[in-house]
Amino acid sequence: MGLTASVLAIDAGNSKTDVAVVAADGTVLATARGGGFRPPAVGVTTAVDEVADAVVRAYAAAGVTAVAHVSACLANADLPVEEEQLAAALHARAWGGTVEVRNDTFAILRAGVAEPRGVAVVCGAGINCVGMHPDGRTARFPAIGRISGDWGGGWGLAEEALWYAARAEDGRGAATRLARTLPAYFGLDSMYALIEALHLEHVEYGRRHELTPVLFATAAEGDAVARSVVDRLADEVVTMATVALSRLGLLDEEVPVLLGGGVLTAGHAQLDDGVRALLAVRAPKAVTRVVTARPVLGAVLLGLDRVGADPLAHLRARSHWES
DSSP: OOOOEEEEEEEEOSSOEEEEEEETTSOEEEEEEEOOOOHHHHOHHHHHHHHHHHHHHHHHHHTOSOEEEEEEEETTOOSHHHHHHHHHHHHTTTOEEEEEEEETHHHHHHHTOSSSOEEEEEESSSEEEEEEOTTSOEEEOOOSSGGGTOOOHHHHHHHHHHHHHHHHHHTSSOOOTHHHHHHHHTTOSSHHHHHHHHHTTSSOGGGGGGHHHHHHHHHHTTOHHHHHHHHHHHHHHHHHHHHHHHHTTOTTSOEEEEEESTTTTSOOHHHHHHHHHHHHHHSTTEEEEEOOSOHHHHHHHHHHHHTTOOHHHHHHHHHHHHO
16 A cells, blocks of 8 residues: 655745655655746746646656645745735645645744754845744744845845945945955946946846855955954844744743855855854854755655654654755
8 A cells, every 4th residue: 555645845935946745654755846936026826836837746756636734835925914825825726635834934944953943044035034932833024125124135235245335436435345346246347337237237137146255255355344244144143043032932941043045054154153153142052053954844844743743754754855
């Protein structure tokens, strides 16, 4: 007798979607990958269509047409009302008996902990932080940009670097090598030339995020202004983590604080050292770790939590991605 599918796990980010079909004992029956999930850009229906392509392929490989529970961790599910809207859209596809949608940051958190307990800060294109407690409580932020109080993320860091560099070149701000290193990245000789190229879209808008590694490289060379931006990011990461820990009543307990996303997993020494030094002061019992597991594992584990799977099922699922 074959294994019965229990969970459909979906981890849908801006650039790619991973899905997995998992049995109740944690055996991974099939996986598939699809394109990015961008409801704000293309609409909910089109975005879910992209997910559907991967789900159909995974179901075909697993030999199933539905599961007991759909565990979906989705980018752009930043507010509860958005989670409800997306859950309704997924439920309408009849992929499973029940559907739970969470922001994709929860997948990174759950992938990095043995139980749903801890805090994760993710810094990639944007920045976000979530926390979970075994009693079901969560801590989160809207994380939709400056209007929700956010600072940081790859896009924000690139904009900050451009701001300092522009002011350094025209005399309004302190001198910084960013005024040379940022335009040089695009083969230009001045910030004026880069400003013009960006404004006239001779350099595509979407390429601005490429300047974030230039900021870190300039900081590593000792530039004071660039280093101040990196220090501010470390402070922001720790501020979000300590607020989430405090909300969950975990500030004085030994608890994991997980770091994920391209910026926080890139191995920038100044940033890493800054985060750990500040946490040692503000949350001395926090145990900091970088998450390297694929986020879809977190969606799987959240799904197994929901269906009441035993600890061996969790270990079996984890071994599929960590072996």
